[in-house]
Amino acid sequence: MLNVSQKIADEFGSKRGLLRFLVFGIKNSFGHYKKATKVDLRDVRRLVFICSGNICRSPFGEEVSKVNDFEAVSYGLHCRGGDPAFEKTLHFSKELGYDLHAHRSQHISNYEPKTNDLLVVMEPAHLLELERLFPESKKVLIGILSSQRTVYLHDPYNTNDYFFLKCLRSIEIATKKLITQVGNQK
Template sequence: MLSVTQYIANEFGSKKGLLRYVFFGIKNIFGNYNNAAHGEFKDVERLVFICSGNICRSPFGEAVSLREKFPAVSYGLHCRGDDPAFERTLKFAKELGYDLTTHRSQHISKYSPLDSDLLVVMEPAHLLELEALFPNSKKVLIGLLSQSKTVYLHDPYNTNDHFFVKCLKSIEFATKKLISDLGLKV
């Protein structure tokens, strides 16, 4: 039987992850993220995955999209750029059948928005930053498309292996669902 601490680590990544999950979940109940929910996105030709460091979540989403034959790129809001994917991302992505060895992080300042882009966001805090940077761009919180329907997808960087894989599988499921549900498959 798992201890409470182990359960929290496995399901939410950390105590901080649990608190953010609950906090942002309550805000979602009150409609705070309706503008970034699964919707009618017309004329989307590219998915742009965005997270903090562009070494875990967003490059994995990009890899899933590319495997599904849909154009994608990824960026980090708080990275310096040109860093490889995190070694644990490389390991677990490989176990799931994805090769991220050629990935190099890109800072969001390198992004040139296109009208046909859909920004795929991991956390509500990222959504707020992107609203300020790109107010007219279409955005979706990827967690809302996952099996758990959460608005907050905790960064797996400092989490245990169980949560790390769970996070990547959530991104994989949600990315495939996004491409399928919105008729984006080419």
């Protein structure tokens, strides 16, 4: 039988991940993120995946999108740029059928908005930063489209293998669902 700490690590990534999941979930239940969970997808032509370091979540979302023939790019809010995908990202993305070996991180300052972009955000803290940087851009919290239907998708960087793979699977499911929804709006 798994102990409580192991269950938390497997389901939420860490104790901090559990706390953020709960806090952001409560805020969401009061409609705090409604604008980023109910998005008009008409005219979306490119998905712009954004996370902290652009070495785990956002490059994986970008690759899933591209493999499914939908234009995409990814950026990090807190990265220097030029770094390859994290080793675990490379390993688990390959296990899921994706190749991220060519990926190099890009800082958000290199982002040039296009009219038909949709900013695909991993967590509410990133959403707040992006609201300041790009207030007119459409934004969606990707976790709301995952099987967990959450507004917070914890950074898997320092998590165990079980959670890391679970996180990438959530991004894969949500990205495919988003592409289908965008296609249904055309």
